[in-house]
Amino acid sequence: MNSLKKFDQKNILITGAGSGIGEAITYLLAHASANLFLLDRNMESLSAVRDKCNDIRKDSTQICFVDFTDTSSIDNVVSEIKIDNLSFDYIFLNAGISQRALTLVTDFEVDRKIMETNYFGPVYLIKKMSGMLQSGRSVHLAITTSISGLFGFPLRSAYCASKHALFGFFESLALEYDSIKVTFLIPGRINTPISKSAILGDGSTYSKMDSGQAGGMDVNKCARIALRAVAKGKRRKLIGGKELLMVYIKKYVPWLFYILAKKIEAT
Secondary structure, three states, X not given: OOHHHHHOOOEEEEEOOOOHHHHHHHHHHHHOOOEEEEEEOOHHHHHHHHHHHHHHOOOOEEEEEOOOOOHHHHHHHHHHHHHOOOOOOEEEEOOOOOEOOOHHXXXXXXXXXXXXXXXXXXXXXXXXXHHHHOOOOOEEEEEEOOHHHOOOOOOOHXXXXXXXXXHHHHHHHHHXXXXXXXXXXXXXXXXXXXXXXXXXXXXXXXXXXXXXXHOOEEHHHHHHHHHHHHHOOOOEEEEOOHHHHHHHHHHHOHHHHHHHHHHOOOO
C-alpha cells in the first residue's frame, strides 16, 4: 500500500516549509493531493515552494509568513487560519535553527533565540490553536526533533536543549488528549542547509556546510521515511545512517558514548 494515499485530500499545516526537510515533505504531500498551508520566515523561498506545489496540483497551496521568535507573527498566522475557517488533519512542525559554538562562549541571547525558534514558537502556535485541537476532531502532529534531542553534543548546547524540550512537551500533550496523535521524527545527519544558517556564539551566522551534513542522508529519502512513519502512526522514528548508532550506545553502553561524543567531528 502506498503510504502517501493516507494524505489524499487532507488539510496539512507545515512549518519550515521553505527549505530542508520541511520543503521535501511538502513536495511529497503535494503529489499526494493534500491541501497545504505552508509557513516559513523566508518568503522568497516559501513563494517558490508554493509555485512548485501549485504546478503539481493547482490551487492546493497557501502560504503565510511566520517568525517563531515573534509571538505577534504567530498571532497573525492563527488569525488568518481563523478567517479562512481552516482546520487541519496533520500539522508538521519542522522549523528550526542550529548552533555551532561552545556553551560558555555563547551569548545568552543566542540561547534565547534558539529556544524561541525551536521550542517556544511551536508551543505558542499549538496553544493558540487550542480551540481546534480541543474540538474532538482527530489531529496528528509530526514533530521534527533530532538525535541531538536524545543526548548532549559538543557545540550544540542550546540546540540540544530545545530539541529535548520538544519531547517533554508534545509527549505530555499526546498523553492528555485522545484526539491528538504525535509522531516524533528524529533525524541524524541529513543533507540539508541547516548548518549554513546555524548560529555562532556571538549571534552571527555560521554560513558553512558541515562535512557531516553534506555526507548525510538525501533529504528526499528522509522525507519519504518520515511520511511513512506518520502514515503508520509511529510514535518515534529515527532517520539517518550510522550516526544513529550513538542513540543505542548512549542507552546501552553509556560509558562508551561519553568517549565517542568527544571524538566525533562536530562540524
